[in-house]
Amino acid sequence: xxxxxxxxxxxxxxxxxxxxxxxxxxxxxxxxxxxxxxxxxxxxxxxxxxxxxxxxxxxxxxxxxxxxxxxxxxxxxxxxxxxxxxxxxxxxxxxxxxxxxxxxxxxxxxxxxxxxxxxxxxxxxxxxxxxxxxxxxxxxxxxxxxxxxxxxxxxxxxxxxxxxxxxxxxxxxxxxxxxxxxxxxxxxxxxxxxxxxxxxxxxxxxxxxxxxxxxxxxxxxxxxxxxxxxxxxxxxxxxxxxxxxxxxxxxxxxxxxxxxxxxxxxxxxxxxxxxxxxxxxxxxxxxxxxxxxxxxxxxxxxxxxxxxxxxxxxxxxxxxxxxxxxxxxxxxxxxxxxxxxxxxxxxxxxxxx
Numbered sequence: 001x002x003x004x005x006x007x008x009x010x011x012x013x014x015x016x017x018x019x020x021x022x023x024x025x026x027x028x029x030x031x032x033x034x035x036x037x038x039x040x041x042x043x044x045x046x047x048x049x050x051x052x053x054x055x056x057x058x059x060x061x062x063x064x065x066x067x068x069x070x071x072x073x074x075x076x077x078x079x080x081x082x083x084x085x086x087x088x089x090x091x092x093x094x095x096x097x098x099x100x101x102x103x104x105x106x107x108x109x110x111x112x113x114x115x116x117x118x119x120x121x122x123x124x125x126x127x128x129x130x131x132x133x134x135x136x137x138x139x140x141x142x143x144x145x146x147x148x149x150x151x152x153x154x155x156x157x158x159x160x161x162x163x164x165x166x167x168x169x170x171x172x173x174x175x176x177x178x179x180x181x182x183x184x185x186x187x188x189x190x191x192x193x194x195x196x197x198x199x200x201x202x203x204x205x206x207x208x209x210x211x212x213x214x215x216x217x218x219x220x221x222x223x224x225x226x227x228x229x230x231x232x233x234x235x236x237x238x239x240x241x242x243x244x245x246x247x248x249x250x251x252x253x254x255x256x257x258x259x260x261x262x263x264x265x266x267x268x269x270x271x272x273x274x275x276x277x278x279x280x281x282x283x284x285x286x287x288x289x290x291x292x293x294x295x296x297x298x299x300x301x302x303x304x305x306x307x308x309x310x311x312x313x314x315x316x317x318x319x320x321x322x323x324x325x326x327x328x329x330x331x332x333x334x335x336x337x338x339x340x341x342x343x344x345x346x347x348x349x350x351x352x353x
Contacts, residue, residue, distance in 0.1 A: 015047045018228075021078045021087035024052045025166040027189050031217055032091040034192075035111065038235060051087050053077055075220075079105060082220065088228055090220045093189075094213030094244060097220065099252035101309040108229045108311055109219040110244055112237035114188035116215030118147060118208050120201035121190070122182045123174055130201050131155050131182070138181035141174065145277060145350065147184050149261035150208045153279030167193060184208075188215040209263035209273060212247040212256075216240050229311060238315050242323040246270050248308035249327025254334065259350050260343045272330045274339045277346050283334050289326045 018039070022032035029052065036048045054077070075097055078090040082105065094110060101107070120131055131140070132155065141163030142148055148160040163170050163180065167189055174183050182200070190199055219232045243266040250272050256262035261275035273284035305311065307324050331339075 015045055017047045017049060018089070018231075019049045019051050019087040021051050021053065021081050021090040023078070024054055025168075027167050027193055028052075028091075030192050031093070035091045035217060035219060035235070038111075039231065042234060043231060051081065053081065079220070082222060088221070088225070089232060092218045092220060094216040094218040095186075095211045097213070097218055097309065099212075099248045099308050101220070101306075104223055105220055105309075106223040106229070106306050106311040107218045107309050108221040108232040109235035110237065110241045110310060110312075111217045111219075111235050113216040113240040113243070114191055115202070116210045117187050117205075118184050118203045118210060118214075119187040119190055119199045120182050120203065121171065121174060121185055121198050122200040123178075123180060126181050127200070131158065131203075131207070134158060134181050139179060141170065141180040141183035144184070144211070145259070145346070146211055146261045146263050146275070147208055149275035149277055149279040149282075149346075150263060150273075151184070151279070153275070153282065154207050167195075171195075171198070186210075186214055205265040205271065209265045209271065212251045212262070212264055213244050216244055223306075223311070233312070233314055236312050236315060238312075238319075241310065241312050241315055242319055243270075245307050245310055245320055245323040246327040248310070249324040250331045251327075252308055253328045253331035254339060254343065256343065260346045262343075270326050270330055272327075272334060274334060274342050275346070276342055277349050281342055281345075283337050283339050283342060285330060285333050285337075287326055287330045287333065289322050 022028045081087045136157045139159045221228045247264045263273050265271040269288035271286040275282045
């Protein structure tokens with residue numbers, strides 16, 4: 001627990017104070033407030049305090065994410081606060097969390113996933129168009145190697161350039177300048193901000209598969225805090241947990257990260273792909289297994305037992321094992337076909353840019 005562990009409520013009754021760490025951006029606050037509201041509803045006797053802070057990724061805005069070379073761009077400062085007991089839990093976008101967490105931390109909850117796909121947001125002068133119908137050499141803004149690699153291959157008439165900043169900043173850059181015909185953003189973030197009306201096109205898996213964990217929120221806690229772990233565990237969405245375990249296992253086994261283009265699409269199967277930076281070279285495979293959550297096989301699981309950083313003691317361990325194995329098997333299939341070479345070259349070219 002953080003140092004100030006209790007405070008009196010209006011009736012003089014002492015309430016436990018839980019501090020929640022978050023990034024300062026408007027989207028991060030909206031996401032954190034939604035988690036806090038769920039926790040308060042389930043635990044009316046606790047007081048929740050939001051502690052907002054800036055991360056490395058928020059501060060360095062003149063460099064592409066893939067060039068910064070830091071795995072924990074949007075999580076490190078929050079984890080430092082967690083380690084120093086300044087906060088009791090942290091809310092992240094799951095896609096920002098590395099597949100291997102620092103010692104002593106675990107993901108105690110993965111909430112129900114919002115739409116995980118990417119969305120096209122057009123400059124006002126191009127309203128009504130799609131990526132396919134945009135004029136030749138139109139410039140598309142994205143800070144993601146994954147998005148650029150897939151879309152370069154699919155829409156060769158377009159150009160792709162880095163664009164950094166939070167959602168508000170990127171939309172402002174799009175609308176107020178003529179530099180970009182469109183930008184690509186996660187549909188989940190736009191929807192949480194209430195900006196559905198800015199979505200011109202949702203990109204299906206045939207155009208652009210999404211990032212590992214995209215659209216899901218994660219609650220990170222200290223692994224030793226059994227009471228906090230128990231409190232947040234009820235927020236787990238079993239279907240999202242299993243899909244994201246499969247995706248994270250796939251990425252970890254490939255040794256991927258934001259400096260290489262790796263993409264996934266998960267239904268009752270897992271499709272994974274790796275790309276060269278320009279999208280000209282790629283490998284894509286699909287595997288299937290039964291990873292659906294089986295309510296009948298709920299078991300007692302050691303709360304400390306993690307799979308790719310996730311602790312989910314109330315979800316069938318067998319189902320979690322199948323999900324993790326699916327991700328590893330799919331990664332091994334791609335590796336056997338030359339994925340390591342594609343990713344190594346992509347990493348080297350990105351480092352040299």
